[in-house]
Amino acid sequence: MDAMAAIKQTFFQECEEQLAELESGLLAIEGGQSDLETINAVFRAVHSVKGGAGAFHLDDLVGFAHIFETTLDHVRGGKLAPTPELLKTMLRSADVLADLVRAARDGGTVEEGRKKALADELARWSGGSGGAPAAEEAAAEEEDSLAGLNFVPIQITEDDVDFSGAAPDAGNTFKVSFKPHRALYAKANDATLILRELSSLGTAEIVCDESQLPKLGELDPEEAYLIWNITLNTEKDEQAVREVFEFVDTDCDLTVEKADPPGAADVDIAALIRQATEAAAPAEAEPAAAAPAPTPAAASAPANAAASGDHPAAGGKGDAGIAVTAQTTIRVDLDRVDRLADLVGELVINQAMLAQRITEGNHGKASSASVALDELEQLTREIQESVMAIRAQPVKSVFQRMPRLAREVATLTGKSVRLIMDGEGTEVDKTVIERLADPLTHMIRNAIDHGLESPEKRRAAGKSEEGTVRLSAMHRSGRIVIEVADDGAGINRARVKQIAIDKGLIPADAQLTDDEVDNLIFLPGFSTASTVSNISGRGVGMDVVKRSVQALGGRISITSVPGKGSTFAMSLPLTLAVLDGMVVTVADQTLVVPLTAIVETLQPKQADVHGMGGDSRVIAIRDRFVPLVDVGQVLSYRYEAADPMTRVALLVETEGGARNALLVDAIQGQRQVVIKSLEANYGRVPGIAGATILGDGRVALIVDVDAVVADARGDVYRDPGLAMAS
Amino acid sequence: MSTTILTVDDSRTMRDMLMLALTDAGYRVVQAEDGVHGLEVLRNEMPQVVITDINMPRMDGFGFIENVRKSDKHRAVPILVLTTESDAEKKDRARRAGATGWIVKPFDPVKLVNAIRRVSGVAA
Numbered sequence: 133m134d135a136m137a138a139i140k141q142t143f144f145q146e147c148e149e150q151l152a153e154l155e156s157g158l159l160a161i162e163g164g165q166s167d168l169e170t171i172n173a174v175f176r177a178v179h180s181v182k183g184g185a186g187a188f189h190l191d192d193l194v195g196f197a198h199i200f201e202t203t204l205d206h207v208r209g210g211k212l213a214p215t216p217e218l219l220k221t222m223l224r225s226a227d228v229l230a231d232l233v234r235a236a237r238d239g240g241t242v243e244e245g246r247k248k249a250l251a252d253e254l255a256r257w258s259g260g261s262g263g264a265p266a267a268e269e270a271a272a273e274e275e276d277s278l279a280g281l282n283f284v285p286i287q288i289t290e291d292d293v294d295f296s297g298a299a300p301d302a303g304n305t306f307k308v309s310f311k312p313h314r315a316l317y318a319k320a321n322d323a324t325l326i327l328r329e330l331s332s333l334g335t336a337e338i339v340c341d342e343s344q345l346p347k348l349g350e351l352d353p354e355e356a357y358l359i360w361n362i363t364l365n366t367e368k369d370e371q372a373v374r375e376v377f378e379f380v381d382t383d384c385d386l387t388v389e390k391a392d393p394p395g396a397a398d399v400d401i402a403a404l405i406r407q408a409t410e411a412a413a414p415a416e417a418e419p420a421a422a423a424p425a426p427t428p429a430a431a432s433a434p435a436n437a438a439a440s441g442d443h444p445a446a447g448g449k450g451d452a453g454i455a456v457t458a459q460t461t462i463r464v465d466l467d468r469v470d471r472l473a474d475l476v477g478e479l480v481i482n483q484a485m486l487a488q489r490i491t492e493g494n495h496g497k498a499s500s501a502s503v504a505l506d507e508l509e510q511l512t513r514e515i516q517e518s519v520m521a522i523r524a525q526p527v528k529s530v531f532q533r534m535p536r537l538a539r540e541v542a543t544l545t546g547k548s549v550r551l552i553m554d555g556e557g558t559e560v561d562k563t564v565i566e567r568l569a570d571p572l573t574h575m576i577r578n579a580i581d582h583g584l585e586s587p588e589k590r591r592a593a594g595k596s597e598e599g600t601v602r603l604s605a606m607h608r609s610g611r612i613v614i615e616v617a618d619d620g621a622g623i624n625r626a627r628v629k630q631i632a633i634d635k636g637l638i639p640a641d642a643q644l645t646d647d648e649v650d651n652l653i654f655l656p657g658f659s660t661a662s663t664v665s666n667i668s669g670r671g672v673g674m675d676v677v678k679r680s681v682q683a684l685g686g687r688i689s690i691t692s693v694p695g696k697g698s699t700f701a702m703s704l705p706l707t708l709a710v711l712d713g714m715v716v717t718v719a720d721q722t723l724v725v726p727l728t729a730i731v732e733t734l735q736p737k738q739a740d741v742h743g744m745g746g747d748s749r750v751i752a753i754r755d756r757f758v759p760l761v762d763v764g765q766v767l768s769y770r771y772e773a774a775d776p777m778t779r780v781a782l783l784v785e786t787e788g789g790a791r792n793a794l795l796v797d798a799i800q801g802q803r804q805v806v807i808k809s810l811e812a813n814y815g816r817v818p819g820i821a822g823a824t825i826l827g828d829g830r831v832a833l834i835v836d837v838d839a840v841v842a843d844a845r846g847d848v849y850r851d852p853g854l855a856m857a858s
Numbered sequence: 859m860s861t862t863i864l865t866v867d868d869s870r871t872m873r874d875m876l877m878l879a880l881t882d883a884g885y886r887v888v889q890a891e892d893g894v895h896g897l898e899v900l901r902n903e904m905p906q907v908v909i910t911d912i913n914m915p916r917m918d919g920f921g922f923i924e925n926v927r928k929s930d931k932h933r934a935v936p937i938l939v940l941t942t943e944s945d946a947e948k949k950d951r952a953r954r955a956g957a958t959g960w961i962v963k964p965f966d967p968v969k970l971v972n973a974i975r976r977v978s979g980v981a982a
Contacts, residue, residue: 320956322977379958
């Protein structure tokens with residue numbers, strides 16, 4: 133029982149894989165990739181689900197999968213062209229199939245009407261006349277599989293009852309003539325076994341007809357020469373008798389005739405079987421042993437010589453053809469990988485400590501200790517990358533949920549949407565993937581609900597009625613960038629600004645660039661939908677998306693072109709465990725600034741720095757004024773504004789693309805650091821993203837660039853004389 | 859030594875179910891995930907019976923059977939085809955490829971063991 137429960141669990145896991153395969157296959161076909169292999173893979177997926185479901189008597193699932201499979205079989209056989217309309221039906225059917233699987237697993241139900249509607253639709257495609265033919269077919273199959281169960285009706289007639297007292301074996305008598313063909317033996321069937329099976333039905337008298345057996349010299353060991361004539365006395369009916377020959381009925385001459393019961397059928401069954409076995413033995417043993425072809429037979433039977441000459445060649449070819457190494461995978465508990473990752477983190481810290489000691493010990497760069505340390509560093513980095521690679525997974529697992537979401541949102545909004553996905557194979561840390569689903573879901577919903585126009589509006593604007601949403605992932609300079617782009621109307625900036633003013637998010641007279649207006653939608657409490665739809669609504673705004681992306685150490689930005697559409701781009705770290713950082717000094721504290729945020733570093737010149745009233749200052753960098761943010765002041769290490777001239781400025785870019793210059797006291801160097809959560813070990817500190825342990829064993833805080841900039845910008849906000857411009 | 863049976867099926871569920879039913883019946887079971895893999899396994903194994911699925915990636919059941927029948931070492935092994943398709947066409951094609959018999963999925967363990975006995979004459 134437990135074993136079955138475990139298998140059932142495997143089945144549901146496998147179903148998820150098959151469903152994913154099904155969906156991506158259907159999407160590939162929709163995208164024009166309708167080669168036979170793709171269609172076969174799709175067919176196999178549904179077929180496997182059906183096969184497993186049958187074993188667990190999940191009848192709803194089997195029924196629907198069967199109808200689906202029938203339609204797919206038509207496509208596979210070329211009887212049905214995979215038109216866009218058919219694919220739409222099939223994609224929605226895949227959704228229903230997924231729901232049925234989940235209902236079977238979690239104990240829910242699937243709306244009968246929806247299932248029925250799609251089943252009918254599928255049946256129309258394959259049958260042409262509603263659900264009836266498919267249903268009949270399913271029923272036919274069921275009957276067939278029942279037949280396969282070998283429930284053999286026992287015929288009891290009054291005659292039998294009368295007769296039973298006299299002879300217990302009495303019933304029907306059959307005259308069976310059985311002449312195996314050469315093919316019967318070639319398929320590894322065995323006349324002996326068939327005769328034995330037949331004898332088990334009752335009492336049998338088996339006579340071997342050897343009349344066609346040639347002389348030994350002319351005998352072809354692979355040919356079939358023997359004929360058996362059997363008189364069978366059994367309680368079973370003719371169907372049961374024929375069933376014995378089920379596997380071989382096309383490979384033999386078989387006649388089964390019902391005869392009158394014999395007077396006395398006192399036959400020694402055991403002797404008969406022995407006799408039959410002996411008779412059959414030479415005929416069946418020889419083909420089996422034909423591999424080391426006996427030379428006389430080979431010499432005397434040219435046909436056979438040719439055949440056995442062929443075999444080694446064919447076998448050799450087969451062997452060469454199957455020299456494909458199977459991909460081996462193991463399943464490992466995630467905890468173990470995490471433990472390994474943690475240990476590697478400790479190793480990195482330890483190595484940094486060792487490096488520090490060696491430096492302190494005043495060994496030269498060329499000393500053997502330093503050289504060994506270099507090698508250790510190299511190794512550590514490789515180990516670290518390997519561990520990260522174990523945790524890395526393609527984003528496909530999240531992406532593949534999106535087509536369904538897109539279809540559902542499209543249906544709810546009455547829009548026509550085509551979702552194009554790129555770069556599903558892009559790999560990123562498992563933790564990042566898990567936390568990607570929510571923001572991505574919301575972004576797709578948003579793109580369809582708010583981004584795309586209604587078909588009527590699109591037509592009026594001279595666009596195709598079907599809107600396009602493109603979801604893509606790519607690696608870019610050590611980060612993963614995920615974009616959601618729609619070809620809708622773009623952001624209505626006037627309206628967005630008005631809403632922000634109405635909601636008191638910005639002053640009425642604020643002067644904003646287009647970029648800044650676009651970024652308003654990320655502000656908490658902003659929602660462009662005048663009526664909260666049940667799609668994008670649900671109390672989730674883009675601010676929540678932004679926050680979850682930031683929590684992952686990522687940034688989100690938007691670019692929008694009126695009439696052409698909007699693109700949201702998330703840029704995320706590949707792993708949450710390690711960070712390339714710039715180690716800096718601020719007010720005698722060592723801090724780490726994520727390298728990805730830094731555009732360049734520069735030495736401020738007196739002439740470039742300008743006061744803006746209060747503590748606010750800007751710095752001119754190549755004809756642009758950029759706010760100068762004193763990190764020491766923002767993090768409250770000091771109260772007085774520091775003198776920029778003796779310090780260093782880091783030009784950073786925030787997620788919105790806005791540039792700021794962070795003022796720090798000095799740069800110590802660039803280093804890969806292992807991120808330790810400050811929240812988990814201490815508590816949340818504004819402006820700080822996390823912590824790390826340095827080579828000397830001290831804790832260094834990792835600066836949250838966006839938060840520091842926002843904090844500094846907040847100061848500017850409070851200054852009524854200035855717009856919120858960054 | 860107990861009777862060895864090779865099962866070839868791309869579905870983990872089906873492989874597990876076959877494994878359970880066959881080991882319960884006392885057989886030794888070796889598994890393969892598709893036709894190509896099955897042929898690889900056959901290089902080192904000498905099963906008394908082979909049970910194979912039809913729809914599989916890389917090499918389907920038909921191709922697998924044809925290859926086994928071409929091999930000097932294994933061409934006399936009884937091969938049972940596992941199929942949900944009970945229509946005559948599939949059975950016929952399996953038979954033309956050289957299958958010894960078939961089992962209709964979902965299978966009943968008793969029926970499975972019966973079919974094995976029927977084509978091989980050996981109990982576990």
